[in-house]
Amino acid sequence: MKNILEAPFMVEMIRTTTNMYDHGWDERNGGNISLMLEEREVSEYLDIGNVLRTIPTGFTAPELDGKYFLVTGTGRYFKNVQYKPDANLGVVRLKEQGQQADLLWGYSEDGQFTSEFPAHMMSHVVRMKIDPANRVIMHCHPANLLAMTFVHTLDEREFTRTLWQMCTECVVVFPDGVNVLPWMLCGTNEIGEATAEKMQTARLVVWSLHGIYGAGKDLDETFGLIETAEKAAEIYMKIAHLPRVNTITDEQMHQLEKRFGIKAREGYLD
Ligand code: 2HA
Numbered sequence: 001m002k003n004i005l006e007a008p009f010m011v012e013m014i015r016t017t018t019n020m021y022d023h024g025w026d027e028r029n030g031g032n033i034s035l036m037l038e039e040r041e042v043s044e045y046l047d048i049g050n051v052l053r054t055i056p057t058g059f060t061a062p063e064l065d066g067k068y069f070l071v072t073g074t075g076r077y078f079k080n081v082q083y084k085p086d087a088n089l090g091v092v093r094l095k096e097q098g099q100q101a102d103l104l105w106g107y108s109e110d111g112q113f114t115s116e117f118p119a120h121m122m123s124h125v126v127r128m129k130i131d132p133a134n135r136v137i138m139h140c141h142p143a144n145l146l147a148m149t150f151v152h153t154l155d156e157r158e159f160t161r162t163l164w165q166m167c168t169e170c171v172v173v174f175p176d177g178v179n180v181l182p183w184m185l186c187g188t189n190e191i192g193e194a195t196a197e198k199m200q201t202a203r204l205v206v207w208s209l210h211g212i213y214g215a216g217k218d219l220d221e222t223f224g225l226i227e228t229a230e231k232a233a234e235i236y237m238k239i240a241h242l243p244r245v246n247t248i249t250d251e252q253m254h255q256l257e258k259r260f261g262i263k264a265r266e267g268y269l270d
């Protein structure tokens with residue numbers, strides 16, 4: 001059996017949580033990540049018949065039975081993942097209609113998966129139907145996106161258009177735009193269901209006054225997606241109080257659609 005701490009998925013997870021912490025997106029225990037793994041890759045590092053304990057999930061998601069995930073732990077700090085991966089991360093396999101999770105590795109200090117496990121798992125169910133290559137759900141608290149939800153309308157078309165207008169490449173990176181949830185109680189099945197519903201039409205879902213969710217095929221791509229939206233929000237927060245002299249026009253965004261072979265969300269450009 002190979003050393004799981006050297007598995008590419010583990011190395012990438014440790015690098016990503018560290019990088020997110022360094023970006024200031026994951027203060028204290030803020031943020032969480034789930035990465036779907038293939039049984040084939042897990043079996044290289046773990047005896048998949050050796051279940052350490054079984055943890056109830058509190059929701060039902062039959063589509064996830066037999067699926068493996070590497071998930072950050074509840075109450076754990078991204079800052080510390082690099083120093084103690086086995087206490088801050090866990091590998092689980094879902095069963096019994098997604099109502100139970102077998103722990104195969106990690107959460108060594110009597111831990112368990114993130115409190116936002118429902119939002120993650122329900123979002124995986126939605127995104128894997130839309131894009132079978134989707135593997136990652138990522139949540140964090142980037143300051144400028146969060147700040148923007150205090151001062152900008154939460155209308156999804158308007159919020160998306162503002163972000164697209166802040167950097168030329170935004171419409172190329174997230175042509176499906178950004179969906180927005182109002183403030184809701186975090187850690188619940190309700191916010192999980194609402195997030196998954198929003199994931200039907202966009203890979204980015206803002207939780208107003210809280211943070212953001214992103215979905216993607218790998219950690220790098222999902223990080224880049226949130227990074228791009230956060231950069232746009234940063235520019236917005238720098239200029240929102242100043243008179244706007246120039247802007248990226250809808251006609252210029254149509255040029256970007258042609259140049260990069262993407263299609264902006266229906267009805268979002270004039
Ligand atoms: O637990 O970010 O939304 C950390 C969180 C909850």
Ligand code: ZN
Nearest residue numbers: 030031140211
């Ligand atoms: Zn959060």
